[in-house]
Amino acid sequence: MTGQIARSAGRQDDLLHLDITGPAAVPRKNGELVFETPWESRAFGIAVALSKSGAFEWEEFRKVLIENVKETEKDEYAKTHKWNYYAIWEKSLERLLLVKGIISEHELERGVIQTETDWNHKKDSHNHSHN
């Protein structure tokens, strides 16, 4: 995550129309980081970007998210364990995209397999080079 912050600090010109003053170092002093893992921030960013580009209304996504959070809270396992909010976020995004026909189940499953294959391949070749 440190890398992301450093990267954003060098990209002031690209930022959304926000007039921020003060040194870039201050937000880092100001509490913990918002996302615990990179995939959480990607899941968040994809949903917000899609609502901005008009693929769906923010409110549509929010409804699905609330519904899924409530369902999760009824889950016996979730009652006694900490649950990951962005896992529900991801599931909600997936469901909304499927329901709206923006992506198909087939495309998604194929994409997941492709991603896992790519990752395993990277892992294998990484291990290989160190052997």
Next chain:
Amino acid sequence: MTAESSPSENITTKDVRVPPPISGTYPVPESDIAARVQALESILLEKGLLSSDAVDKVVEAYEKDIGPMLGAKVVAKAWTDSAFRARLLENAVEACKELGIGGSQGEHLIAVENTKNVHNVIVCTLCSCYPWTVLGLPPNWYKYPQYRSRIVIEPRKTLKEDFGLDISEEKEIRVWDSSSELRYFVVPERPTGTENFTEQELVSIITREAMIGVAEVKSP
């Protein structure tokens, strides 16, 4: 289902079919979810519905700029400008606009002020409504059912046990329940010893936790 039944929401909301609930979600290896996120992004990129850059920009903006920095600016201004403070408590949406901070999602924002007699704390008992425009994204604990139910039932004890914040018995604690239309944030008390601080120096000591009401601002 209170959020869905509110009339003001129906104006802006299209009907949407809510997909079937998640079942058998737990436990799921985190790498599985990460792969699904990556797959979604790749598919949407391929379809031209998304650009990686757009996602980067959103994440950066929320992490860095729309984060608690904006709220800290508002609070520091309120501490140093009593006329602004009065306007903020009267109408937070308009006061924030003066600083160029505006809600894109149109929720109503209310600033609640801590005093020597009152301590405020915010929560969303329904889901995770949060004053995004001033505080960025909520911390994970804000979304956990434990915080959401307990802070309402026993705020003094929760603040002490979970956050190490000791609020004296003489002080009244007010718990504000956010909703999709109405979001609160806390204007903490200005710590003593900061009389000579510039607004920028004040900004640097104001934390997200203080603006949620689970911490006090401390003089460095």
